[in-house]
Amino acid sequence: MIPGDAEIHEPLMSAAFELARRGIGRVAPNPPVGAILINDELQVAEGWHAEYGGPHAEAACLAAARSAGIETRGSTMIVTLEPCGHEGKTPPCSQAIIDAGVGRVIYSHPDPHPVTRGRGLQQLEAAGVEVIGGVLEAEGARLLAPYLCHTQRGRPLVTAKWAMTLDGRIASATGDSKWITSEETRRWTRERRGHHGAILVGIGTVEADDPQLTSRTEGMKDPLRVVIDPGARISADRQLLHDSGDVLLVVQEGKTVPDFLPEKVEVLEVPAHRKSGSASQIDIDDLLRKLGDRGIQSLLVEGGAVTIGHFFDAGKVDRCEVLIAPKVIGGAKAPGPVAGRGLEMMTLAIEALDPRWTDLGPDRLLEASLSLAGRGRYNR
Numbered sequence: 001m002i003p004g005d006a007e008i009h010e011p012l013m014s015a016a017f018e019l020a021r022r023g024i025g026r027v028a029p030n031p032p033v034g035a036i037l038i039n040d041e042l043q044v045a046e047g048w049h050a051e052y053g054g055p056h057a058e059a060a061c062l063a064a065a066r067s068a069g070i071e072t073r074g075s076t077m078i079v080t081l082e083p084c085g086h087e088g089k090t091p092p093c094s095q096a097i098i099d100a101g102v103g104r105v106i107y108s109h110p111d112p113h114p115v116t117r118g119r120g121l122q123q124l125e126a127a128g129v130e131v132i133g134g135v136l137e138a139e140g141a142r143l144l145a146p147y148l149c150h151t152q153r154g155r156p157l158v159t160a161k162w163a164m165t166l167d168g169r170i171a172s173a174t175g176d177s178k179w180i181t182s183e184e185t186r187r188w189t190r191e192r193r194g195h196h197g198a199i200l201v202g203i204g205t206v207e208a209d210d211p212q213l214t215s216r217t218e219g220m221k222d223p224l225r226v227v228i229d230p231g232a233r234i235s236a237d238r239q240l241l242h243d244s245g246d247v248l249l250v251v252q253e254g255k256t257v258p259d260f261l262p263e264k265v266e267v268l269e270v271p272a273h274r275k276s277g278s279a280s281q282i283d284i285d286d287l288l289r290k291l292g293d294r295g296i297q298s299l300l301v302e303g304g305a306v307t308i309g310h311f312f313d314a315g316k317v318d319r320c321e322v323l324i325a326p327k328v329i330g331g332a333k334a335p336g337p338v339a340g341r342g343l344e345m346m347t348l349a350i351e352a353l354d355p356r357w358t359d360l361g362p363d364r365l366l367e368a369s370l371s372l373a374g375r376g377r378y379n380r
């Protein structure tokens with residue numbers, strides 16, 4: 001068996017995370033999972049969960065080992081999630097691992113799903129398989145974040161995304177925003193859309209930009225497009241009403257919708273509340289619960305500022321993806337990315353945790369989790 005220390009486990013687990021990422025956008029509502037098998041001769045097989053309903057990572061890894069003639073008896077399997085122990089669309093992975101004679105299973109993150117939690121581990125241990133958990137668990141949690149959020153909180157993980165100039169504008173004072181970032185960045189943005197179960201904008205963006213909100217990337221599915229349009233004021237000529245993709249129009253409860261809406265457009269009624277001195281606001285918690293009930297695990301909120309502001313005010317932004325273009329546009333009336341009520345004091349500011357910066361052509365991308373819990377009015 002391979003040595004039992006972190007120096008060996010962690011690089012293999014990192015490689016398994018890379019394999020798992022291949023399934024993002026393809027396997028929901030299942031989580032993305034990667035697995036690597038290594039035996040005494042240091043022969044290696046790999047597998048990942050490639051599509052919903054298809055073999056799990058462990059089964060794919062064992063199949064790869066068998067077809068390459070790699071001995072699995074006494075081997076070690078490194079897997080990003082606790083192996084399942086229940087019969088679902090595919091047989092339990094724990095049994096496949098036991099049948100293959102694997103001697104040791106090393107996993108990163110436990111599976112909180114009530115159907116499977118702990119079952120596979122018990123079966124493995126009862127069969128004499130050594131089990132080690134928690135290897136690079138924080139990274140495992142990042143990979144699984146949408147699945148964990150949906151399983152534990154019943155709502156999708158919310159990522160707010162915006163593109164802005166160096167001086168923090170997401171459009172000019174006249175509302176023009178085509179384009180802030182480079183073609184390369186916009187290609188990245190379209191691909192990322194395919195990682196999410198749904199993408200959401202406000203009616204202001206639909207009216208100003210007439211966006212398609214599709215992925216247009218080989219092999220990626222288009223997310224459900226959600227438009228918050230409390231007054232059902234959408235124009236008949238908007239592109240997303242006439243293409244083949246799905247649209248969910250979120251209107252205030254009791255609102256009459258226009259006759260011209262095509263049949264494919266589903267209307268979701270959500271209660272609205274009137275805050276002092278402002279227009280009625282769609283209840284973000286209620287909306288997220290309803291999206292969660294539909295199995296949506298990750299929601300990309302693409303704007304504009306009013307919509308993103310409502311999500312921040314509701315304390316429901318888990319992550320951000322910020323694209324910064326090396327340009328200046330100025331203008332006192334040119335919007336920034338987050339409207340809403342905002343916070344009164346710098347001491348209450350939401351912090352970007354674990355920030356990661358990437359160059360995208362001439363632009364820069366910041367990805368971070370947000371410290372909403374425990375801060376001012378966001379403390380819920």
Ligand SMILES: NC(=O)c1ccc[n+]([C@@H]2O[C@H](COP(=O)([O-])OP(=O)(O)OC[C@H]3O[C@@H](n4cnc5c(N)ncnc54)[C@H](OP(=O)(O)O)[C@@H]3O)[C@@H](O)[C@H]2O)c1
Nearest residue numbers: 162163170177202203204205281282303304305306307310
């Ligand atoms: N650079 C970027 O990343 C980016 C991204 C998107 C948009 N933009 C730009 O942003 C501008 C549009 O932004 P915007 O802020 O005016 O529009 P928006 O946020 O797209 O839409 C705002 C409208 O959506 C409705 N709405 C959204 N959330 C709501 C809630 N919780 N409750 C009730 N109503 C809600 C309201 O409609 P009613 O008015 O009917 O009540 C509100 O006025 C455009 O210039 C666009 O080009 C830039």
